Amino acid sequence: MKRLLALQFLASQAWALPPSMLADMEAIARRELQAGRLEALTTRDGESLSAAPAVETRDGVALIKVRGVVSRYASWMHDICGGTSTEALAKSLSAAIEDTKVRAVVLWIDSPGGQVNGLNEMAELIYQSRGAKRIVAYVGGQACSAAYWMASACSEVVIDATAELGSVGTVAGFRIQPQEGEQRIEIVSSNAPNKRLDPTTDAGKSAVQTIVDDLETVFIDAVSRNMGVARDKVLADFGRGGTFIGAKAVQQGMAHRLGSLEGLIAELGGRQSRPLFQTRASTASTQTQGATMPLTIAEGATAAAVAAALQTQHPDAYAAIAATGSADKATAVEAARKEAHAAGRQEGIAEGIAAETQRVAAVFAVSLPGHEELIQTLALDGKTTGGEAAAQIIAAEKKGGSDYLHAAANTDANKVQGGQESQTGKSAIDARALAAEARALVDAEAAKGNKITISAAVRMIQGGKS
Structure with missing residues (x-):
């Protein structure tokens, strides 16, 4: 019966484990790994692990061991395989975060993975806690599946x-064997056919596949956020369920840098300012309350990717910078608006002055003697162009000559018929002859370089004859 319960436990859980480890756990549950009693296995493996991971503090750095299979609660599986419960791990992490003597936390990981149940909660606790203190995952052996899920939630993976x-991925495993003479009957309620899925059928296998894929989606999305990379990169570059060794893991973007445990403790404890190993990943840092916060950025990252990494890894710092940036942006925009307005105003004034000067010059360029008053009026009205002024001057010139000739033709002398001289002694005026004479005078003066109007020439002629 104990063997049956152990097998039921394994089959009822979704696991984030390499297949080989899951097979070993199944073999242990079936007593197939080694003949003999269960206690013989633990005796062979040495001291049994405590329910909570071992924690020690060195130079203000808390070392929290994550060893063996990860499960939600401590159980007989820890005694057999060695392991870590997320229940105990959460308590250890919280205690380290709250301890004022602890300046940084290292999750010292050597685990093939484990049970999905409770894992996301643990990873979220790590992710949310890294804003309070620097939390670094150190992988000295394995950090696979469930263990990598937790490692990615840390501030940095060394x-x-x-x-x-x-x-990266999830698995549900089943092994079907005959009951060996023992028969078990279950009757499932009519409205709950999916309560007992049969993986030997297509429908049952499809239902289990959906559950496994849904869990994998949560896993992949968490790694994408935790590592500050796109989901597509996780799908393409993070092994598709496979694993990488050391530098290759760094190159793929799954870890931030190579290092050693002692070097990491020295660095976090303040005894060493730089890591022992250089990496291909670019690491920037921000300062907060006198401590250094690492900012891990993929090589060749865009500005948007850097901002996303900062927001993911240090949300409080990102929010503070964003708030400052918004204020600075508003100030800069207002200053730019005022500067642009002043510059535009000066430019507009300069353009207006130039245009008005050009207009006035064009008006004066078409002036004629005898029309000075009209020219001045047109130049000062602020709207008449040179062409419009020329048209008005020509019209005024024509009207002036016409009015003069009309007035001259209607004098008393011109009203007397057949007489060479009026009663006043004035000679009669021939308008056509006067106009011809005036035109001739204008042309003659023009030949000399003098510019006179028709009306002026008429006045000059009349003045000479009076």
């Missing part, structure tokens, strides 16, 4: 050159 990392 990996040993020989360590293994990845296996």
